[in-house]
Amino acid sequence: MTVRVIAHGFDPGGQTNLFLKEHNSAGAVVTFTGLVRSSPSDPITSLMLECYPDLAINQVETILAQGLTRFELLAATIIHRYGTMVPGDPIVQVMTMSPHREAAFEGAQFLMDYLKTDAPFWKKETGPTGTKWVDAKSADDRAKARWK
Amino acid sequence: MNILYFAWLRERLDRSQQQVEPPEHVKTVADLIDWLAQNDEAIALAFENRKLIRAAVNAQIVDHDAPIADAHTIAFFPPMTGG
Numbered sequence: 001m002t003v004r005v006i007a008h009g010f011d012p013g014g015q016t017n018l019f020l021k022e023h024n025s026a027g028a029v030v031t032f033t034g035l036v037r038s039s040p041s042d043p044i045t046s047l048m049l050e051c052y053p054d055l056a057i058n059q060v061e062t063i064l065a066q067g068l069t070r071f072e073l074l075a076a077t078i079i080h081r082y083g084t085m086v087p088g089d090p091i092v093q094v095m096t097m098s099p100h101r102e103a104a105f106e107g108a109q110f111l112m113d114y115l116k117t118d119a120p121f122w123k124k125e126t127g128p129t130g131t132k133w134v135d136a137k138s139a140d141d142r143a144k145a146r147w148k
Numbered sequence: 149m150n151i152l153y154f155a156w157l158r159e160r161l162d163r164s165q166q167q168v169e170p171p172e173h174v175k176t177v178a179d180l181i182d183w184l185a186q187n188d189e190a191i192a193l194a195f196e197n198r199k200l201i202r203a204a205v206n207a208q209i210v211d212h213d214a215p216i217a218d219a220h221t222i223a224f225f226p227p228m229t230g231g
Binding site: 034049050052054055058059080091092112115116117118119120121122123124133134135136137140 | 152154155156158204207208209223225226227228229230231
């Protein structure tokens with residue numbers, strides 16, 4: 001299992017290709033990449049993601065260990081970026097590997113749902129009307145609650 | 149002990165960290181918040197809604213009733229918005 005909390009950009013395709021080679025008895029790999037979003041109804045020009053790195057490593061490692069055990073994954077990797085980004089930049093990548101697809105899909109969704117609420121990152125958006133901290137969403141809490 | 153502040157808490161307090169030596173009777177995270185707020189109006193205001201304040205002791209997330217006896221670093225921050 002690999003956890004990386006980094007202050008620079010990463011290449012999702014390159015990371016995927018590396019991950020594909022991690023295990024030779026896997027039948028399924030799922031990769032998810034979260035991007036900085038700017039939409040017509042909520043346009044932004046940049047996103048600053050603040051991080052508490054010591055806590056982030058602890059939290060992301062705990063989340064990953066839970067996912068590996070619960071879904072019997074052969075391997076999993078979480079990459080989470082912080083710092084200043086622009087729309088289209090990758091923020092997070094979650095990759096899971098298992099003998100069959102169901103565990104890989106579910107494991108990736110579980111990891112993302114937990115990252116949203118339990119990993120110490122805070123988003124601050126800058127757009128045409130100024131700068132604001134993004135509020136935590138109750139939908140994210142509900143998404144996590146379904147795994148209880 | 150060293151106290152860290154993140155996100156809008158850091159901005160409202162205009163500081164990312166501070167060193168404090170709380171007295172003996174300050175035994176939990178909640179006690180520490182009370183003690184800090186008594187001595188600092190900016191903290192009293194920023195911490196007004198305690199439900200929005202998350203805490204970590206020595207880089208482990210804890211509830212507000214957690215003890216701080218062995219704490220060297222305590223962090224305060226709003227709900228997380230990662231991913």
